[in-house]
Amino acid sequence: MIAKLEEVSKMYKVGDQEIVALQPTTMEVKEGELLLIIGPSGSGKTTLLSLLGCVLYPSKGRLWVDGQEINRLNERQLAHLRLSTIGFVFQSFNLLAPLTAEDNVLMPLRLQGVKNAEARQRTQKALEMVDMMDRRKQLPKQLSGGQQQRVAIARALVTNPKLILCDEPTASLDKDSLDVVMQELRHLANEGKSVCVVTHDPRLEKYAHRIVSVNNGIVTTVDKIDH
Ligand SMILES: Nc1ncnc2c1ncn2[C@@H]1O[C@H](COP(=O)(O)OP(=O)(O)OP(=O)(O)O)[C@@H](O)[C@H]1O
Numbered sequence: 001m002i003a004k005l006e007e008v009s010k011m012y013k014v015g016d017q018e019i020v021a022l023q024p025t026t027m028e029v030k031e032g033e034l035l036l037i038i039g040p041s042g043s044g045k046t047t048l049l050s051l052l053g054c055v056l057y058p059s060k061g062r063l064w065v066d067g068q069e070i071n072r073l074n075e076r077q078l079a080h081l082r083l084s085t086i087g088f089v090f091q092s093f094n095l096l097a098p099l100t101a102e103d104n105v106l107m108p109l110r111l112q113g114v115k116n117a118e119a120r121q122r123t124q125k126a127l128e129m130v131d132m133m134d135r136r137k138q139l140p141k142q143l144s145g146g147q148q149q150r151v152a153i154a155r156a157l158v159t160n161p162k163l164i165l166c167d168e169p170t171a172s173l174d175k176d177s178l179d180v181v182m183q184e185l186r187h188l189a190n191e192g193k194s195v196c197v198v199t200h201d202p203r204l205e206k207y208a209h210r211i212v213s214v215n216n217g218i219v220t221t222v223d224k225i226d227h
Pocket of ligand 1: 012013014019020021039040041042043044045046047048200
């Protein structure tokens with residue numbers, strides 16, 4: 001198992017009001033699964049993903065990611081855990097506009113201080129996995145939304161993270177690009193990665209190994225009908 005929550009809750013303070021974004025939640029994320037986190041706007045999905053992504057500390061309860069208990073780590077250790085263990089994919093791709101596809105994918109390895117020759121080799125492998133080698137010299141604006149998202153996936157997996165977290169990765173995509181991106185993510189899960197995908201789009205359900213639904217901060221497991 002890559003992540004485990006034990007009675008984890010998250011509260012936000014707004015003025016003197018306290019908003020409960022996530023009610024006490026106990027769940028696991030396993031290796032080799034694509035876990036879909038589905039629910040309406042404002043239900044707590046991003047909060048749950050941010051906790052799994054070690055971006056937020058739990059307000060209460062205990063959270064382990066890759067065997068480390070989050071509340072025992074300081075900000076610096078948390079940043080290190082993020083860089084070494086987790087890959088992030090966002091709705092808006094978040095590629096750096098002046099850099100080619102290849103240089104975007106290379107960036108996390110530069111941050112990790114990986115030597116140039118190895119970094120180039122790993123970048124090539126990641127771009128091959130998402131079938132974007134032939135477009136590697138292009139800038140993000142010269143790519144379609146689906147192609148940009150595939151580059152963003154390559155960037156997320158170039159560090160060989162155990163856990164890949166995706167926030168509405170298909171929201172800006174048409175149906176065909178959605179299929180390609182979700183098949184890519186499913187493939188990564190089948191190869192042994194843990195992939196969590198937040199969405200409010202039921203079309204993504206068929207790509208999931210497991211589904212949890214979030215409503216008003218309450219997380220429940222949904223029985224999955226296999227397609
Ligand atoms: N930083 C914050 N400060 C205060 N309240 C917050 C903060 N982040 C989220 N919330 C509140 O917590 C609740 C859950 O928000 P969250 O972003 O997790 O929902 P979501 O399901 O991801 O929504 P969406 O699909 O619209 O992104 C909402 O009521 C939201 O307003």
